[in-house]
Amino acid sequence: MAIQWFPGHMAKARREVQEKLKYVDIVFELVDARLPKSSRNPMLDQIIQQKPRIILLNKADLADPVQTQKWQNYFNNLGYETLALTAKNDKSVKQIVPAAKKVLAEKRARDKEKGLKERAIRAIVLGIPNVGKSTLLNHLAGKKVATTGNKPGVTKGQQWLRFNSQLELLDTPGILWPKFEDPEVGKRLALTGAIKDDLLQLDDLAIYELEILSRFYPEILMERYQLSEDDLFQPAAEILMEITKKRGFKDDYERGSELLINELRQGRLGRFTLDRYEEKVD
Template sequence: MKTIQWYPGHMAKARREINEKLSMIDVVIELLDARIPVSSQNPVIDELVQHKPRLILLNKTDLADPKQTEHWKHFFERQGHAVVEVNSQTGQGVKKIVPACQALAKDLYRKWESKGMKPRALRAVILGIPNVGKSTFINRLVNKRQAKVGDRPGITKQQQWIKVGTSLDLLDTPGILWPKFEDQEVGFRLAATGAIKDELLDYGDVAAFVLRYCLDVYPELIKKRYQLDDDIDGEDMGSLFDEIGRKRGCMLRGGLVDYDRTAELLLRELRSGTIGRITLERVPTPE
């Protein structure tokens, strides 16, 4: 697979606009996909936000392996970040956001108090890669439809300020991907969860990556969903696609398996959680 490069003009513009607004921001909120926490963490954001207090939200926890989500939460806390688990669809964890931002801004409150200033609403910026669920999360947070929502990356095209009650002003930003992914597995994970537009990668390659990973880490979920034998050969992708395609009716004329439909089915069922709660990367082992 070639190095993935995807840096549309609106993303370069978004990065520039975020940089321009940072001087007035008190807290940075970073939304990550709980299924791929590091792969969905944009390294450009580290360069942008530098020493600003950061709240990490692990989103889509309903689709992720709960044990792995707990491991990832501790991982980011050890790095010095506050972490909240959220589910934008149900609203789980959303009520914790404003208090978490206020806790991160305690030094700022002390500064205002020492100068005899009346506290104003905190200003936070929310950052995340495309299709991480940012717009759905914001609508949950403000309890109304403020941000456009879609199931494909790149819905938010421009910045907008959104009031969250009287205590928080939130700057919404377009999702930003970085110019290229040196680690090809990062590209596969982003493609598997829908963060990269589907037409940029081959469905078959991404589905094969998911199958190999799940047969290694979550074999029972895959075998149960697709009625595979216990002695199935996880290295023989052709036979695996044949068996899944036949059992799920993804067929062409002449009795041949439609590999494209089989791959599409697998990715659709991964993204919806139909296969089960799956996390596609593990916390790094300390060296």
């Protein structure tokens, strides 16, 4: 199931982000904690280059905590400051500014030695759709977002949002990439709702979901759908048929597929991680 998404936008997206990076101190790279690798934009490393960044593993409340910790350690070992958080949780979001100060400590110390007055950290949030950018901005802002005005050199239409005396964010759309070279990435993003459902077959996606859950989280399927261990030794297509019948849909496998996918997206299946740390490619 190969998926192509937003073809033709790479050059434009790259130009826009590179222009905006001139005016920020740090990049907040927002990814889905359930997809720590698949939800990272492969363009960003080349675009951001040496610009300081923090990787924010959002939706950590929906992810497997053991896997999340492994991914945090992995990114930390690559030299990135990493936070696991839930963007809709104010306490969780409050970790971001202290982490940014830590990353920028040396630069801020040099500025102080030069006699420069300490100012708010200027940042940009980059991430693909459905990783929680809007939720993060809303919870950083509360009800007191104030526009600080255009900074010199910033192109028309871009605004700086001041969230408190310590942080300003450049308000800008997210950055996308045009296609998935690895079809597994497309399927994982589709399963969590980052891609429109009309781009794929729901039964194929449901079967993919069952393959992952039966392998890594069999207890989720057994508890939610009253399946036995023997049921899970069947091919995923057979498991889908079993669940469809148990839910009273008879042979309506499309309806059974929709049920499986929606319940996963709605958090009814509990915490899971689709990108397995053990299967990472360095």
